[in-house]
Amino acid sequence: MAKQxxxxxxxxxxxxxxxxxxxxxxxxxxxxxxxxxxxxxxSSITDMLKKLSDKKLISYKKYQGCGLTVKGEVIAIQIxxxxxxxxxxxxxxxxxxxxxxHDVAEQLEHIQSIKLxxxxxxxxxxxxxxxxxxxxxxxxxxxxxxKSKIKLAEAAINAVVEVVSVDEDxxxxxxxxxxxxxRLGSRIKVFERIPFDSSLKIEIxxxxxxxxxxxxxxxxxxxxxxKL
Amino acid sequence: MAKQxxxxxxxxxxxxxxxxxxxxxxxxxxxxxxxxxxxxxxSSITDMLKKLSDKKLISYKKYQGCGLTVKGEVIAIQIxxxxxxxxxxxxxxxxxxxxxxHDVAEQLEHIQSIKLxxxxxxxxxxxxxxxxxxxxxxxxxxxxxxKSKIKLAEAAINAVVEVVSVDEDxxxxxxxxxxxxxRLGSRIKVFERIPFDSSLKIEIxxxxxxxxxxxxxxxxxxxxxxKL
DNA sequence: AAATATTTTTAGGCTCACCTAAATATTTTC
DNA sequence: GAAAATATTTAGGTGAGCCTAAAAATATTT
Numbered sequence: 001m002a003k004q005x006x007x008x009x010x011x012x013x014x015x016x017x018x019x020x021x022x023x024x025x026x027x028x029x030x031x032x033x034x035x036x037x038x039x040x041x042x043s044s045i046t047d048m049l050k051k052l053s054d055k056k057l058i059s060y061k062k063y064q065g066c067g068l069t070v071k072g073e074v075i076a077i078q079i080x081x082x083x084x085x086x087x088x089x090x091x092x093x094x095x096x097x098x099x100x101x102h103d104v105a106e107q108l109e110h111i112q113s114i115k116l117x118x119x120x121x122x123x124x125x126x127x128x129x130x131x132x133x134x135x136x137x138x139x140x141x142x143x144x145x146x147k148s149k150i151k152l153a154e155a156a157i158n159a160v161v162e163v164v165s166v167d168e169d170x171x172x173x174x175x176x177x178x179x180x181x182x183r184l185g186s187r188i189k190v191f192e193r194i195p196f197d198s199s200l201k202i203e204i205x206x207x208x209x210x211x212x213x214x215x216x217x218x219x220x221x222x223x224x225x226x227k228l
Numbered sequence: 229m230a231k232q233x234x235x236x237x238x239x240x241x242x243x244x245x246x247x248x249x250x251x252x253x254x255x256x257x258x259x260x261x262x263x264x265x266x267x268x269x270x271s272s273i274t275d276m277l278k279k280l281s282d283k284k285l286i287s288y289k290k291y292q293g294c295g296l297t298v299k300g301e302v303i304a305i306q307i308x309x310x311x312x313x314x315x316x317x318x319x320x321x322x323x324x325x326x327x328x329x330h331d332v333a334e335q336l337e338h339i340q341s342i343k344l345x346x347x348x349x350x351x352x353x354x355x356x357x358x359x360x361x362x363x364x365x366x367x368x369x370x371x372x373x374x375k376s377k378i379k380l381a382e383a384a385i386n387a388v389v390e391v392v393s394v395d396e397d398x399x400x401x402x403x404x405x406x407x408x409x410x411r412l413g414s415r416i417k418v419f420e421r422i423p424f425d426s427s428l429k430i431e432i433x434x435x436x437x438x439x440x441x442x443x444x445x446x447x448x449x450x451x452x453x454x455k456l
Numbered sequence: 457a458a459a460t461a462t463t464t465t466t467a468g469g470c471t472c473a474c475c476t477a478a479a480t481a482t483t484t485t486c
Numbered sequence: 487g488a489a490a491a492t493a494t495t496t497a498g499g500t501g502a503g504c505c506t507a508a509a510a511a512t513a514t515t516t
Contacts, residue, residue: 258463259463260464271464274464274465290465291464
């Protein structure tokens with residue numbers, strides 16, 4: 001058996017963030033993008049990229065950005081699995097609000113015990129999606145992506161959509177969405193896109209009509225629904 | 229409000245271990261005792277004791293050992309509260325065995341969120357004792373010590389006692405106790421103390437008669453019971 | 457109470473994950 | 487395609503928490 005050396009909290013975080021920034025298209029991730037997301041200076045990022053590259057967890061060529069190797073992606077997915085299972089636990093068992101779980105889950109995701117996470121999965125009855133609507137990888141690392149999910153910002157005028165995810169982990173966004181009455185499962189009708197700033201005139205069905213900025217709309221995942 | 233600076237994982241650990249080694253009599257704790265328990269060299273302990281002393285979390289005079297200040301004790305008790313609540317969670321909700329929860333709880337106890345731990349406490353229905361029989365401090369830091377708890381090693385000949393705690397956190401001890409059929413709530417009759425090595429001839433009621441070493445008996449907390 | 461043994465501290469180093477400042481690649485603009 | 491702007495890397499430094507080796511204080515033995 002290949003010796004499973006333990007990664008530091010920090011190394012795990014890098015892999016997770018690289019996975020997230022690379023997206024499903026597995027784009028190369030730049031040093032600066034990582035620096036932004038991890039709140040560290042680019043020079044610090046370079047240090048770590050070298051280390052992760054030596055450990056064959058990422059592919060990295062100077063000035064060319066980085067991407068996960070298979071080995072690195074397997075680990076990243078396990079971290080994300082842990083993060084999302086813990087978020088689910090916090091919301092469904094401890095009745096946290098969905099907007100307040102991120103920071104705690106960020107700590108819990110680094111607890112090292114495969115048994116713990118499998119037991120937790122079982123305790124939660126093998127949930128497929130977390131409270132933000134993001135898919136929870138199973139223990140083998142398989143991720144069930146929702147079909148036809150797009151960003152609200154990209155929705156066609158007059159479309160009726162259902163909110164299935166919120167991409168950003170900023171508590172202030174989540175709080176805002178809560179305030180305007182927009183949550184997972186909400187239905188939204190799109191009326192108009194204002195050319196000047198690409199803001200959207202929408203109706204949160206059963207709640208209110210209002211305008212939302214492109215930035216917010218860009219962080220809301222939705223899917224089309226047939227009938228209202 | 230006094231600014232609540234965050235303590236590192238390591239600092240929290242020191243406070244917890246000092247609390248445990250000091251015991252209810254609040255004895256001074258020696259550098260070597262800490263080095264043993266924390267698996268670090270005595271010189272490293274000295275470094276940290278200076279730092280904790282600067283932060284007014286412990287009282288420390290060179291060559292004289294250390295003890296917790298009120299401020300330090302408050303923190304230590306909160307760590308212990310977290311540890312024992314997590315152990316309880318693992319055993320009663322995730323059906324871990326009581327002998328396998330220690331290491332995981334050791335990590336979980338450092339998660340920083342008062343809300344999390346209070347919610348967990350509520351979720352578990354405010355348990356008073358953890359799976360090892362040790363008392364769980366409440367959110368104010370009050371600890372309900374069990375009355376008349378003694379070590380099995382100190383029990384009188386012919387006494388009949390109930391096992392209420394196991395002090396040592398070594399998995400091998402816990403495994404051994406499991407193997408011989410000794411668990412929390414077991415009743416034990418003490419027949420004889422062998423003068424040569426202070427080992428005990430006992431009966432685990434309903435299971436077997438056997439000999440156990442003084443070292444093992446010293447790590448089992450019991451209380452007298454009236455009738456069998 | 458002197459000699460020996462043990463405990464604890466000091467002094468100086470190491471690694472990790474970050475930092476700043478300066479140098480070098482790459483990309484964009486004109 | 488050269489100049490300017492931006493992105494990235496290198497070089498050298500920091501504090502936390504550990505280490506070893508040696509010195510100093512305390513405890514034990516005789």
